[in-house]
Amino acid sequence: MAIETATPVIELRHVDKHYGPLHVLRDINLSVAKGEVLVVIGPSGSGKSTMCRTINRLETIDSGEILIEGTPLPQEGKELAALRAKVGMVFQSFNLFAHKTILQNVTMGPIEVLHTPREQAEAEAMELLRRVGVDSQAAKVPAQLSGGQQQRVAIARSLAMHPTAMLFDEPTSALDPEMINEVLAVMVELAQEGMTMVVVTHEMNFARRVANRVVFMADGQIVEQNSPDEFFDHPQSQRAKDFLESIKGH
Amino acid sequence: MGVTEVFTTFGDVYLRSVLSTWLMTAVCFAGGLALGILVTVLRVSPVKPLRVAGDVYVQLFRNIPTVSLLVIFVYALPYLGATLSYRTCLLACVILVVSSFASENFMSGINAIGVGQIEAARSIGLTFVQIVRLIVIPQSLRTTVLPMTNLLIATLLTTAMGSQVPLTPPELTGMVNYVNSRSVAGISAFIVSAICYAGTSVVLGWLGNKLDEKVRIVR
Ligand SMILES: Nc1ncnc2c1ncn2[C@@H]1O[C@H](COP(=O)(O)OP(=O)(O)OP(=O)(O)O)[C@@H](O)[C@H]1O
Ligand SMILES: [Mg+2]
Numbered sequence: 001m002a003i004e005t006a007t008p009v010i011e012l013r014h015v016d017k018h019y020g021p022l023h024v025l026r027d028i029n030l031s032v033a034k035g036e037v038l039v040v041i042g043p044s045g046s047g048k049s050t051m052c053r054t055i056n057r058l059e060t061i062d063s064g065e066i067l068i069e070g071t072p073l074p075q076e077g078k079e080l081a082a083l084r085a086k087v088g089m090v091f092q093s094f095n096l097f098a099h100k101t102i103l104q105n106v107t108m109g110p111i112e113v114l115h116t117p118r119e120q121a122e123a124e125a126m127e128l129l130r131r132v133g134v135d136s137q138a139a140k141v142p143a144q145l146s147g148g149q150q151q152r153v154a155i156a157r158s159l160a161m162h163p164t165a166m167l168f169d170e171p172t173s174a175l176d177p178e179m180i181n182e183v184l185a186v187m188v189e190l191a192q193e194g195m196t197m198v199v200v201t202h203e204m205n206f207a208r209r210v211a212n213r214v215v216f217m218a219d220g221q222i223v224e225q226n227s228p229d230e231f232f233d234h235p236q237s238q239r240a241k242d243f244l245e246s247i248k249g250h
Numbered sequence: 251m252g253v254t255e256v257f258t259t260f261g262d263v264y265l266r267s268v269l270s271t272w273l274m275t276a277v278c279f280a281g282g283l284a285l286g287i288l289v290t291v292l293r294v295s296p297v298k299p300l301r302v303a304g305d306v307y308v309q310l311f312r313n314i315p316t317v318s319l320l321v322i323f324v325y326a327l328p329y330l331g332a333t334l335s336y337r338t339c340l341l342a343c344v345i346l347v348v349s350s351f352a353s354e355n356f357m358s359g360i361n362a363i364g365v366g367q368i369e370a371a372r373s374i375g376l377t378f379v380q381i382v383r384l385i386v387i388p389q390s391l392r393t394t395v396l397p398m399t400n401l402l403i404a405t406l407l408t409t410a411m412g413s414q415v416p417l418t419p420p421e422l423t424g425m426v427n428y429v430n431s432r433s434v435a436g437i438s439a440f441i442v443s444a445i446c447y448a449g450t451s452v453v454l455g456w457l458g459n460k461l462d463e464k465v466r467i468v469r
Contacts, residue, residue: 058369076296078377085375095366099389099467108384109374143468154370161374 007070009034009165009196010055010087015064017050017220024050025061026220032165035194039207039228042217043243048200051217052167055198056087069164085113088158088166092174094150096142102129102153103138109161121160128156132186148179152186165196172203202247204232216240253438260429266419267428268446274421275406277341282348282405283398289349290356290390291382304353311350316411319343324415336415348405355397359390362469392465399458403451422446 008031017025024047032038040048053059055066057073057080066073068087074080096105106125110116116124129135132152134145142150151171158166168187172180184206191197191210201207207214207228214231216224218239224231235241257264292304311319323339334342363386371381410423420428422443429439 056373058372081372081375081377084373087373089370089373091366091370093366095364095370097367097371097385098363098469099385099392109376112380112384113375141468157370157374 006034008032008067009036009069010198011065011067011070012051012055013065013067015051015054015066016062017054017059018062024220025054028064028220028222030215030222032196032198034196036212037191037195037197037199037210039211039214040198040200040217041202041207041214041243042223043246046217047220048217049169050220052089052169052198052200055167056084056089058089081113085109085161086164088161088163090151090154090158090166090168090171092170094142094147094154094174096150096153096157098142101139101141102134102145105142105153106157106160109157113161125156125160128159129153131189132156133182146179147175148182151175151179151183155183155186155190159190165198166190168197168199168201170200170202172201204247208232216243218243251433251436251438253441256429256438256442259433260425263419263428264425264442264446267422267425270417270419271406271409271412271421271446272450274341274344274409274412275402278344278348278409279402279405281341281345282352282401285345285349286352286356287387289353290360293353293357294360294382294386296378308350308353311346312354314347316343316347316408317414319346320411320414337412337417340409340412340415340417344405344408344411347408348401351401351404352398355394355401356390358397359394360386362393363389389467392467395458395462395465399455399462402454402458406450406454407447 010030010032012028012030015025015028016023028051030051040051042048050059054061057066068083071083073083096102097108100108103122103125106128107118107121110121110124111118126135126138129138132155134149134152134156137145137149137153142153145153155171171187172183175183180203184203187197187199187206188210199206199211211228213225214228215222216231216235216237216239224235224237224240226236231240232244235244251259289304289307292300293308295301295304320339320343323334323343324336327334327339367385368381371385376384409421412421413423413427417424426439426443430436
């Protein structure tokens with residue numbers, strides 16, 4: 001095999017961020033290779049969401065650098081919008097557009113941002129909705145769908161932009177237990193198809209099954225990272241041990 | 251002179267004054283909505299000075315009595331070299347006031363959208379202008395039909411300010427003076443005008459409810 005010094009899809013270099021006096025991200029260094037699935041785990045308030053949100057610049061950073069496929073994130077405006085679309089984001093609370101149908105939720109990005117002709121955008125959207133199993137709901141509005149269905153639509157909406165990477169911020173935390181698996185199944189499939197993914201989740205089975213690496217965060221720092229089996233079975237730091245102990249009961 | 255006599259004697263002037271009131275209401279409401287959208291876009295823009303300008307605008311025109319504004323337009327503007335017709339002054343004043351209230355309604359509609367949808371829109375690469383056009387304006391229009399209906403009725407009633415300046419044809423409130431300076435109708439002229447206002451308001455209110463049922467966003 002040829003020796004490749006592949007550019008990471010996502011790279012954070014010495015990223016620092018404060019919220020007023022609160023130091024939420026402390027010298028974060030992280031690089032995610034193409035096709036890699038990274039699970040981010042850590043106690044509440046440790047900065048997991050903030051890190052995700054800085055990656056597609058929903059939050060600014062104080063210092064350091066974030067690169068997407070080797071390109072630094074631009075400051076603002078059209079350029080940033082374009083680069084942002086390359087990194088899909090799935091939120092805990094789905095955030096579908098309430099006034100649009102399921103189909104329109106998925107076609108809006110392609111039509112408005114990528115300037116895909118409407119017919120083609122709709123055909124692609126239906127294909128994506130079929131993949132995540134909600135094509136029969138295409139004409140409904142978000143409020144008519146269950147949480148699990150809405151989250152799968154949100155995933156389809158991100159995929160419609162042909163992203164090079166996807167960020168998931170606790171995608172199953174707002175779901176009733178019986179709906180968690182249908183969303184995780186879609187994510188597992190995505191991972192197996194080679195999507196580069198950063199997933200904030202406490203779903204250990206998911207992490208063990210598809211993650212290449214688990215990153216443990218505490219107090220705005222990356223404390224420990226390892227393969228899922230190593231991390232869950234032999235955590236190194238006391239903080240990780242305490243944290244794993246605390247979520248065991250659940 | 252009784253109510254029926256007022257009708258038979260001044261019927262066609264009344265008709266013209268009703269139409270004039272409706273037309274002014276329509277112009278002021280449409281102008282107020284358009285200006286209100288513009289001001290609201292300023293108030294939610296990422297540029298701080300624009301946000302401040304929008305807020306100041308709303309505080310200014312929401313808190314000055316319309317009649318004072320009208321006095322300023324009619325008596326003060328000519329000193330600044332701008333003499334506008336009475337009708338233009340009236341329309342401009344009502345539009346300014348309506349736009350500030352419309353903007354307040356829009357702001358509450360925007361608050362109902364929630365930051366999550368806006369972030370989702372940003373994350374698929376939509377620009378600020380696209381988000382405003384595709385998400386913010388449609389959703390806030392559709393969630394504010396009822397308050398906007400109230401504002402429309404308030405606009406109708408505010409056009410009564412036209413009775414403070416000479417207008418031909420007079421609007422409904424000015425019409426009361428018109429009738430009473432030509433005959434002794436007393437309270438009857440008031441009653442006829444009141445019936446016209448109330449009738450219009452009831453119809454507008456009903457239409458507003460129907461529209462709201464149709465476009466309301468299920469959340
Ligand atoms: N907009 C904000 N302004 C001020 N502080 C904030 C803001 N957003 C987050 N924080 C704070 O930053 C810290 C990190 O928050 P973050 O949401 O990234 O944590 P998290 O690891 O995702 O936690 P959780 O597991 O609860 O989602 C927390 O202490 C939080 O209170
Ligand atoms: Mg979080």
